[in-house]
Amino acid sequence: MAHALLFFWYSGRDPFMTVRLATLFALVASVAASPAAADARSDAKALVDFGISVAQKGLWREAIYRWEKAVETDPTYAAAYNDLAIAYEHEGQLVKARKAYEKALELEPNNSQIQQNFDLFKEINDRSSTGKDK
């Protein structure tokens, strides 16, 4: 707020100063914001790591809890959505699994591992509707 006030106070006086201050203001704002994003990602990463370790022990419900927290903490973390989708799939929550895979691919459309997981999921999921007459 103080930065903004300073910016507007100075901007009326000198045009060169306006440009300099605008640049400085943008820089300060971006530097101030990036630690928050980095914190969210590192918190989410810790949750994802813990989820992986419990999933490997067969504790899928606990893994779901952690990965749900991870995507809440950092909604841009594609790997967390991918892992959550796998856990939902294992628990038979196929609608939720599809949504999580789609979100993961929306965030990282070129991730071949997520795409492969999703393709395998679709192959199984589509079985329930094949060959139906009625």
Add this chain to the structure above:
Amino acid sequence: MTGAAPVKTSSRLALAAFAALAATLALACGPEFFEIPIETPIQPKLDVSAFQRVLVAGFVAGGSDDIDANQETVRLLRSQLRTKSQLKVIDADIMSLIAIAQDQRKTAAGEDAPAPTGTPPASTGHGNSPPAAGADPRAQAQPMGLPPQIRDEKDLEPYERLFANVAYWKKIGEEYQNPLIVTGTVLFIPHSITGPVVRDQDVMDQLGRHRVVSTRVYVERKGFILAPKFVFIDGRTGATMYSERHREEILYNAQQNTPALSSYFELMDRIVPDFLSTLSSQKIKGTRVLLK
């Protein structure tokens, strides 16, 4: 001359230190993905909680004379249901549905009444049973040719009316204390095609090097098509609950002499999981990749 050696040593040391640091970092970070086995539970397509027993009655079967597709299908499905479903499988004589359909047709053609013998009007059936397609008694009464030998899918079509005969299936249901009835059609026909196939050939070039080259060759291949239709009938009402069609084919080299029965089982192996998933929940094993 003497000054060059220490420089070399120090650069090697620096390289070694860098490699050690990279290795330590890689170990500390660990892998970025993990393969994990999963089992996906698939819910049954059909709610069969109202039934304790299942009768695999028989099939209208045709095609190859090498196997009795009716008998083999009934035996295979009964054994699969015994081990992979909660339902108790009824051991009954396998019904010859072709003969039954022909009897029904003869009876219907020989009578003046609009409805065939033992077929009450649909309105007298249970109120909650959905009207089955083709269940119109007048339609059933029309004498239509039933081919005694089934060679293709067209020959099977006139037999479809048998599954819509609600009164007949209700009677069968009463006989076996209202089970879930599994019936349908099975077509197992020989099949052959001649067409291009891509084959890898090992060739040696002018310099004596081996190379693999893909070439298109025309070959004749023989095999079979298996096209079953499974019809699930509620033994309490005689009404069709659900039906599904499958089609699988297999081709071999023309020189290969594969027995029809082994081809039949190979094709049924592909279809049976889908059949079972209609009646009972299945767990499908697979592998996925967890990401960090």
